[in-house]
Amino acid sequence: MKTLTQLTLALSVAVSGAAFASPEADQKAFQKFYESRFSQVAEGDFINGVYSILPAAREQWEAIEEFPPYEPEVEIGEELYNTAFANGKSFADCFDTPAQRENYPYWDADREMVVTMERAINECRTANGEKAWGWKKGKIAALSAYMSYESRGQEISVTIPEGDEGALAAYNAGKEMFYTKRGQLNFSCSDCHMYGAGLNARADTMSPAFGHASHWPVYRSKWQAMGTLHRRFGGCNTNIRAKPFKAQGPEYSNLEYFLTYMSNGLEFNGPGARK
Amino acid sequence: MIMKAALAAALLAGSLGAAADSVVEQGKQVAFDRKKGNCLTCHQMEGGTLAGNWGPPLMAMKARYPNKEDLRAQIWDPTKRNPMTSMPPFGRNGILTEAEIDLVVEFVHSL
Amino acid sequence: MKAIKGLVVTGALALAAMAHAGSHGMSVDALLEKAAAANANAKSLGYEWTITAPAIKNAQKALAAGNADEAKALAEQALFWAEASVFQGENEGQSWEMRVPR
Numbered sequence: 001m002k003t004l005t006q007l008t009l010a011l012s013v014a015v016s017g018a019a020f021a022s023p024e025a026d027q028k029a030f031q032k033f034y035e036s037r038f039s040q041v042a043e044g045d046f047i048n049g050v051y052s053i054l055p056a057a058r059e060q061w062e063a064i065e066e067f068p069p070y071e072p073e074v075e076i077g078e079e080l081y082n083t084a085f086a087n088g089k090s091f092a093d094c095f096d097t098p099a100q101r102e103n104y105p106y107w108d109a110d111r112e113m114v115v116t117m118e119r120a121i122n123e124c125r126t127a128n129g130e131k132a133w134g135w136k137k138g139k140i141a142a143l144s145a146y147m148s149y150e151s152r153g154q155e156i157s158v159t160i161p162e163g164d165e166g167a168l169a170a171y172n173a174g175k176e177m178f179y180t181k182r183g184q185l186n187f188s189c190s191d192c193h194m195y196g197a198g199l200n201a202r203a204d205t206m207s208p209a210f211g212h213a214s215h216w217p218v219y220r221s222k223w224q225a226m227g228t229l230h231r232r233f234g235g236c237n238t239n240i241r242a243k244p245f246k247a248q249g250p251e252y253s254n255l256e257y258f259l260t261y262m263s264n265g266l267e268f269n270g271p272g273a274r275k
Numbered sequence: 276m277i278m279k280a281a282l283a284a285a286l287l288a289g290s291l292g293a294a295a296d297s298v299v300e301q302g303k304q305v306a307f308d309r310k311k312g313n314c315l316t317c318h319q320m321e322g323g324t325l326a327g328n329w330g331p332p333l334m335a336m337k338a339r340y341p342n343k344e345d346l347r348a349q350i351w352d353p354t355k356r357n358p359m360t361s362m363p364p365f366g367r368n369g370i371l372t373e374a375e376i377d378l379v380v381e382f383v384h385s386l
Numbered sequence: 387m388k389a390i391k392g393l394v395v396t397g398a399l400a401l402a403a404m405a406h407a408g409s410h411g412m413s414v415d416a417l418l419e420k421a422a423a424a425n426a427n428a429k430s431l432g433y434e435w436t437i438t439a440p441a442i443k444n445a446q447k448a449l450a451a452g453n454a455d456e457a458k459a460l461a462e463q464a465l466f467w468a469e470a471s472v473f474q475g476e477n478e479g480q481s482w483e484m485r486v487p488r
Contacts, residue, residue: 021488033487179485180478184368184435184467186354190485191361200327201316243434251432358481368474369466 023160023171023261030262033194034210046211047269053198054205061273070145070219070271073226077146080139085128091143094124101151101268105158105257107167114170114253118144118228135247136231141217145226148216148270156214156268158261170250174258177251178209183242189255204275213260215272222275229256302382305375312371312379317362320386330362336386347380414449417461418442424468433475438467 021029034046041052051058081098084090091098104117115123118140122132133140160167178189192201193209200206216229230252234244245251306312307323314320317329340346349356351366365371371379412420421442428434445460 021486025488026486029487175486176482179482181474181482182433182478184363184370184437184471186363186368186474187361188482188485194487195359195485196329196361199329201329202325202327204327206329238436241436243429243436245432358484368470369463 023168026175027262027264031210031265034197034208038198038208044266046208046263047214047266049211049215049272049274050205050207052211053208057205064273068219068271069221069273070217070226073142073145073219074149074271075146076139077142077144077149080143081146085125085130087128089128091121091124094120094127095147097150098147099150099154101148101270102154102157105253105260107159107161107164107170107257109161109164109166112166113250114257116230116248116253116256117147118230119248119253121147135228136234137223137225137227141226141228141231144217144228145271148268151268152270154268156260156263156266158257158264160261170254170257171261173250174254174256177255178258183237183240185240187240189236209259209262211263211266213256213263214266214268215270217270218272218274220274226271298378298381299385300382302378302380302385305371306379306382311375312365314379314383320383333383333386336384340384343380343384346384347376350376350379350383414445414454414457414461417458417465418445421461421465421468424465424472428468428471428475431472431475431479433471433478435467435471438464438471441467 035041038046038053045052048058051061078098081091100117100120104120105114107113108115118135121140121143122135126132160171181188181191189209192206193212196206197208198205213229216232217226218232219226220232228247230247233252233255234247237244303322306314306320309316314333315323315326317327318331318333319326319328320333336346340349352364353360353362354364354367363370365379366373366376421438425434425438425442428438441460441464445457445464448457448460
């Protein structure tokens with residue numbers, strides 16, 4: 001069966017070429033890349049990022065997780081979730097449960113755009129006459145942390161609706177963003193987090209991109225605070241001297257769509273703690 | 276003891292050609308500067324500490340690049356020889372100036 | 387593939403030649419105008435670099451302060467970076483697919 005699948009995969013790639021490979025074929029090849037490069041990693045463990053491939057650093061990280069630095073943020077997020085807006089409504093009027101992680105990101109066919117969980121949070125606010133929060137840190141990260149915490153264990157299962165050209169275009173745009181070299185330093189996401197995964201830049205080991213989207217928002221020691229995935233995208237781009245795109249703009253939303261889809265089958269385990 | 280040896284080496288180098296030596300030394304400074312070459316991020320090499328292992332260690336460079344111009348071309352834009360490489364094109368993207376690249380080439384070629 | 391490779395090499399050579407020869411005799415104002423236009427092009431491609439706009443600004447400041455040589459050097463650097471980022475954008479638009487695992 002496995003051989004047959006691989007054969008079919010090989011054929012479909014051969015016929016269509018990588019650029020026009022189906023998202024399904026992309027996903028299989030992507031996951032296989034990491035699974036064969038890091039064959040020691042247990043199934044499903046890539047959600048732990050760089051710690052899935054660094055047993056030595058993992059112990060220290062697990063010790064941190066005993067008293068997670070994101071805990072206060074999760075509590076703040078819970079309070080925000082339950083606090084009524086000026087109009088008397090609250091987030092509970094937008095979401096049936098705070099455990100929403102598995103529903104995002106998704107392709108909104110009517111509006112022809114990728115909708116992330118953070119976008120849904122702010123849209124709930126503006127729909128109720130409240131001002132949108134900033135996208136990268138602070139309250140949005142706290143609420144996102146709470147909602148992610150409540151969603152732990154949900155399966156990543158992003159869909160690209162079949163026959164929807166807009167969704168496919170958004171996926172392909174995210175894919176192109178992942179593989180294109182940018183900035184003066186000329187790095188693509190894939191340079192560091194695919195072909196460089198497991199290698200060291202100075203003392204820092206590059207993390208695998210498989211599982212990257214599972215554990216956001218993240219409490220990052222370097223930030224001394226929580227930040228959203230798009231904040232991290234912007235930081236990565238700045239590091240390579242590429243002008244970052246706007247958080248929640250189409251570029252990063254499409255990248256999140258692609259990146260999360262690549263991790264389908266893994267579990268959401270946010271919020272996370274990282275260096 | 277080490278200092279004595281270094282001093283002797285310096286004196287020897289000085290008598291043989293101080294100018295050539297200082298070019299290598301200047302190249303080393305550009306190569307090690309985190310805001311310039313920052314080569315240690317990826318390459319181990321003699322005289323450097325806390326190096327990464329992304330790229331190959333820089334050693335026996337004269338054997339690997341008998342022609343200095345090839346080494347220069349590799350630093351200027353390594354994607355020409357290997358489009359899949361992650362190494363930045365230091366010349367093409369203006370990360371280093373042409374003069375700085377000349378210095379780095381002298382240093383790296385001395386390894 | 388071969389065609390793309392050829393294009394890359396030619397483009398890079400053209401860029402190198404430009405950096406050496408292109409800016410001679412141009413005024414700082416003309417250099418900056420050219421740099422700003424190229425940077426706008428890079429931006430529209432989605433490939434703007436963080437360092438280019440600040441270099442343009444610093445060149446303008448140096449010019450205003452009467453430091454003509456510094457202004458010219460900064461403007462030339464900004465132009466080089468702007469054009470290199472445009473080249474990157476055009477080149478990557480063609481060549482990124484080779485990095486997709488299959």
